[in-house]
Amino acid sequence: MKAERVVRGCFALSLAASVGLSLVYLAGGSRAWEGVLLAAALGGIAVGFILWATRLIDAPDNVEERREQKPGEGLGLISEVLEQSVTGVSRRKVLAGLASGAAASLGAALAIPSLSLGPQPGRSLFRTLWVPGIPAVDSEGGRVRPEDVPLSGIITVFPQGSEGAGDSQAVLLRVAPDLLSLPEARASWAPQGCLAYSKICTHAGCPVGLYRAQARELLCPCHQSTFDVLTGAAPVFGPAVRPLPQLPLAVDEDGYLVAQGDFSGPVGPSFWNVTQ
Amino acid sequence: MIRYVESRLGLDSWGRRALRKVFPDHWSFLIGEIALFCFIILVATGTFLTLFYRPDAAVVTYEGPYEPLRGQEVSAAFDSVMRLSFEVRAGLVMRQIHHWAALVFVASTVVHMCRVFFTGAFRRPRELNWIVGFTMLMLALGLGFTGYSLPDDLLSGTGLRIGYSALISIPFAGPYIASLAFGGEFPTENVISRLFVLHVMLLPGLTIALLGAHLAILWRQKHTQYRGPGRSESNVVGKGLWPYQALLSLGVMALTAAVLALMGGLVQINPIWLYGPFDATTVSAPSQPDWYMGWLDGATRLFPPWEPTVFGVTIPSMFLPAVLLPGLFFTVVALWPFIERRLTNDAAEHHLLDSPRDEPGRTALGVAGLLFFTVLTLAGGNDLIALTLDIQVESMTRFFRLAMFVVPPVGGALAYRICRQLRDSREHPLGRGSGVVLRRTEQGGFEEVPRS
Ligand code: FES
Numbered sequence: 001m002k003a004e005r006v007v008r009g010c011f012a013l014s015l016a017a018s019v020g021l022s023l024v025y026l027a028g029g030s031r032a033w034e035g036v037l038l039a040a041a042l043g044g045i046a047v048g049f050i051l052w053a054t055r056l057i058d059a060p061d062n063v064e065e066r067r068e069q070k071p072g073e074g075l076g077l078i079s080e081v082l083e084q085s086v087t088g089v090s091r092r093k094v095l096a097g098l099a100s101g102a103a104a105s106l107g108a109a110l111a112i113p114s115l116s117l118g119p120q121p122g123r124s125l126f127r128t129l130w131v132p133g134i135p136a137v138d139s140e141g142g143r144v145r146p147e148d149v150p151l152s153g154i155i156t157v158f159p160q161g162s163e164g165a166g167d168s169q170a171v172l173l174r175v176a177p178d179l180l181s182l183p184e185a186r187a188s189w190a191p192q193g194c195l196a197y198s199k200i201c202t203h204a205g206c207p208v209g210l211y212r213a214q215a216r217e218l219l220c221p222c223h224q225s226t227f228d229v230l231t232g233a234a235p236v237f238g239p240a241v242r243p244l245p246q247l248p249l250a251v252d253e254d255g256y257l258v259a260q261g262d263f264s265g266p267v268g269p270s271f272w273n274v275t276q
Numbered sequence: 277m278i279r280y281v282e283s284r285l286g287l288d289s290w291g292r293r294a295l296r297k298v299f300p301d302h303w304s305f306l307i308g309e310i311a312l313f314c315f316i317i318l319v320a321t322g323t324f325l326t327l328f329y330r331p332d333a334a335v336v337t338y339e340g341p342y343e344p345l346r347g348q349e350v351s352a353a354f355d356s357v358m359r360l361s362f363e364v365r366a367g368l369v370m371r372q373i374h375h376w377a378a379l380v381f382v383a384s385t386v387v388h389m390c391r392v393f394f395t396g397a398f399r400r401p402r403e404l405n406w407i408v409g410f411t412m413l414m415l416a417l418g419l420g421f422t423g424y425s426l427p428d429d430l431l432s433g434t435g436l437r438i439g440y441s442a443l444i445s446i447p448f449a450g451p452y453i454a455s456l457a458f459g460g461e462f463p464t465e466n467v468i469s470r471l472f473v474l475h476v477m478l479l480p481g482l483t484i485a486l487l488g489a490h491l492a493i494l495w496r497q498k499h500t501q502y503r504g505p506g507r508s509e510s511n512v513v514g515k516g517l518w519p520y521q522a523l524l525s526l527g528v529m530a531l532t533a534a535v536l537a538l539m540g541g542l543v544q545i546n547p548i549w550l551y552g553p554f555d556a557t558t559v560s561a562p563s564q565p566d567w568y569m570g571w572l573d574g575a576t577r578l579f580p581p582w583e584p585t586v587f588g589v590t591i592p593s594m595f596l597p598a599v600l601l602p603g604l605f606f607t608v609v610a611l612w613p614f615i616e617r618r619l620t621n622d623a624a625e626h627h628l629l630d631s632p633r634d635e636p637g638r639t640a641l642g643v644a645g646l647l648f649f650t651v652l653t654l655a656g657g658n659d660l661i662a663l664t665l666d667i668q669v670e671s672m673t674r675f676f677r678l679a680m681f682v683v684p685p686v687g688g689a690l691a692y693r694i695c696r697q698l699r700d701s702r703e704h705p706l707g708r709g710s711g712v713v714l715r716r717t718e719q720g721g722f723e724e725v726p727r728s
Contacts, residue, residue, distance in 0.1 A: 029365040035541005042534035049527030059520040121451040204441040241583035269441035270592035
């Protein structure tokens with residue numbers, strides 16, 4: 001019989017592939033050969049079994065009757081047993097109520113420790129580590145002078161001592177001061193045209209890492225929100241709504257950039273009581 | 277051996293009935309089995325991975341054989357996945373099979389649900405099993421998301437970050453939920469170990485329990501079947517479990533594993549060494565999530581910049597597309613058996629399956645839903661599409677915004693018409709009709725009417 005010979009061949013092939021697989025492993029392994037030989041070993045078994053089932057077996061159709069489930073039927077026997085729990089109880093409702101009350105409050109009491117999973121958010125969403133006078137440093141901890149800031153690129157800066165801090169990261173860039181049209185109150189925030197904005201996108205929190213120096217726009221790669229750096233990082237395209245909060249900068253006696261204080265608003269994605 | 281067990285458990289007559297259990301023979305009943313087999317493969321390969329993975333955010337210096345990253349500071353988790361990929365023999369192939377199996381697991385679950393939906397297999401008495409199956413889909417998505425995040429590479433960090441901002445966007449409770457889930461403000465140290473517990477213990481444990489329930493209910497309620505000679509609402513016609521169905525299923529299991537092994541060996545997936553370790557200050561562009569998450573990414577991209585403040589409560593722009601939209605979509609899916617029952621007033625038991633054309637309304641709705649999903653998924657890659665076609669991202673976004681509202685209803689209406697036509701013509705769209713139509717000619721002879 002032909003089909004039977006094919007099935008035998010499949011199993012034999014699988015066997016050989018398995019031996020090969022072990023040899024490849026012992027010889028040091030190779031991702032591609034391991035995959036191919038494993039596939040051959042399994043594939044041989046697969047084709048073997050499928051042909052066995054479909055070609056070799058002459059299985060007749062069986063017929064099985066269903067037992068129809070009518071609504072409401074078949075609960076008499078169970079409720080008869082269940083009823084035993086309330087024989088000899090005079091005020092069932094009270095008893096059942098108290099028992100479920102006890103169970104529910106136990107459940108609640110046991111769920112409360114899940115509060116240890118994290119701190120109360122409190123004011124932390126409104127604050128970062130920037131404080132008045134703290135130097136802005138790059139990821140290596142080096143202080144930055146306005147002249148060090150390139151006109152065509154960005155530097156990521158942190159408050160000194162917290163290099164790498166997720167919520168305090170800011171992009172630092174420089175433009176010619178006469179191009180700026182910042183809001184009135186921020187006139188003194190950009191010494192020598194140096195601007196610092198929160199690097200966390202106000203949409204979904206991705207780092208806003210791309211700078212189109214020609215257009216003077218910061219671009220978030222996640223969903224393409226685009227921010228105009230000259231006007232205080234107001235969004236000009238994409239799903240972000242709030243501008244990137246700005247970090248007020250100043251230059252200290254030694255000529256290095258420091259923060260005048262915290263960002264102009266809460267950084268990162270919006271939440272229900274975010275301040276605009 | 278059989279006798280040994282039999283003399284202790286007394287299973288002879290039960291066993292005989294079980295081995296004879298009837299399984300209607302149709303390819304579409306095998307899709308759910310493929311999902312099951314993927315899960316088995318996931319548990320097997322996942323166990324192997326767990327032996328080498330370290331759920332640890334501590335910073336270490338990478339000193340492995342992969343040159344470009346040597347000397348970089350990475351998390352211990354990332355380091356362990358690198359070691360697994362480059363130094364553990366057969367580690368990389370296992371990891372890739374695991375990832376491919378995860379993608380196929382979700383895919384086959386979705387296709388299986390589509391089969392159940394379009395054939396009306398969810399109707400009474402199987403609503404319960406629909407809910408169980410739906411819950412397993414949710415668990416599968418959770419498993420996918422947590423697993424995707426474990427290697428602690430740049431790409432997975434982006435996924436987590438967006439997950440965090442979706443959580444925090446929930447009105448009132450958001451900041452609290454996000455802080456509890458992540459143990460503080462993103463990025464935090466604890467998140468890796470939490471994801472690990474979810475991924476290797478809680479979620480798979482629940483899945484296994486529900487899988488047991490799913491199969492037990494199926495066994496108890498017996499299979500549905502398509503219409504055909506000798507088949508009625510009160511019987512099941514098909515092959516017995518042994519030997520036909522058992523051998524066939526074993527074959528399909530081996531086939532599933534074989535295909536996954538081939539993909540795992542030959543098709544690279546999630547090469548974390550190219551993405552690099554997670555770093556809170558960078559993001560890889562363009563970043564693409566696993567396929568089943570892409571539609572949410574797409575919805576987020578298409579949503580207009582709109583963040584209204586109602587009575588002092590800001591509705592963050594992430595909330596509607598990333599929380600409310602999937603929430604509503606999934607609620608409708610979960611409750612569909614009950615919704616349809618309301619709409620059709622059909623509370624009867626059904627064991628014979630519909631052909632999709634029999635219920636044009638349901639089919640149209642399903643097609644519209646799938647198209648909605650597809651448009652959003654494509655929108656999730658709008659920057660890639662724009663790059664390939666050399667179009668502005670902005671115009672792609674505008675195009676997809678329109679498509680999202682136009683394509684699903686048009687596709688649904690089209691599906692409705694096709695169903696009606698097929699139903700009226702009684703023709704199978706794939707199988708050719710075997711008969712020909714004869715016409716009496718004027719001379720009294722017969723001629724064939726050409727098929728249109
Ligand atoms: S996170 Fe920046 S655009 Fe979405």
